[in-house]
Amino acid sequence: MDESLAIIRDGLGIEENRDHSADPDQNKLSTMIGPQAAPVQTEINVLPTESMARALFxxxxxxxxxxxxxxxxxxxxxxxxxxxxRERAMVVVGRTRNTILGLLISSNPEHRGDDDWIDIGAGGWDTRGRQSWVRLDRILEVSELGIRRQGVVIPRGRFERIANRLRNEFSWA
Known part of the structure; x- marks a missing residue:
């Protein structure tokens, strides 16, 4: 069975237990898929938001x-x-052929008043119902295989506030 799983992982381009600690590319972070046994690792590319500018809807x-x-x-x-x-929430703002583009969500109150973060209030992304912020100056690019979906949607008005900042400050359309 392990051999069959290895063939499937290879076909999907997923590597098991890969060590990125020696990776000189500082824009790539190691992440784990799933909270249970035999973690599968993927990479998160962290890029300046303007470098991934595109139409936003x-x-x-x-x-x-x-x-x-x-x-x-x-x-x-x-x-x-x-x-x-640790598992972190991000709001999806776009995609490429094989990856998702997202902005990190944080409930850390230190982001209040920081120009690189926007207040989005509380929502289903935080089980404790805390006030949250979204980081605007860095975009996360991750394989769709490296995410967990839970059926949470950011309300349209809050998404439009994020979109307006991306359009006005980071050249998104």
Whole structure:
């Protein structure tokens, strides 16, 4: 069975237990898919938001793909070396052929008043109902295989506030 799974992973381009600690590319972060046994790792590319500028539209649809306006979860590195990864929410703002583009969501109140973050209030992305912010200056690019969907959608008005900032400050259309 392990051999069959290895063939499937290889066909999908997924590598198991890959170590990125020696990767000189600082824009790539290691992440883990799924909270259970035998973690599969993928990469998160962290890029300046303006470098991925494109047309932006609100189109959540609970079909098989993550769409702009949906909130998805990724396994992201924690705060320090040796710390385990933790699951983080991001709002989807676009996609490429094989990847999803998203903006990180945080409930850390230190982001209040920071120009690189926008207040989105509370929502289903935070189980404790805390005030949240979205980081605007960095876009996360991750394989669709590297996300967890939970059926959470950011309300249209809040998405449009994010979209307006991306259009006005980061050359999105």
């Amino acid at each position: 609100y189109a959540p649809d609970m079909d098989g793909q993550a769409d702009p306006g949906e909130v998805v979860w990724i396994w992201a590195p924690s705060d320090g070396p040796g710390s385990p990864p």
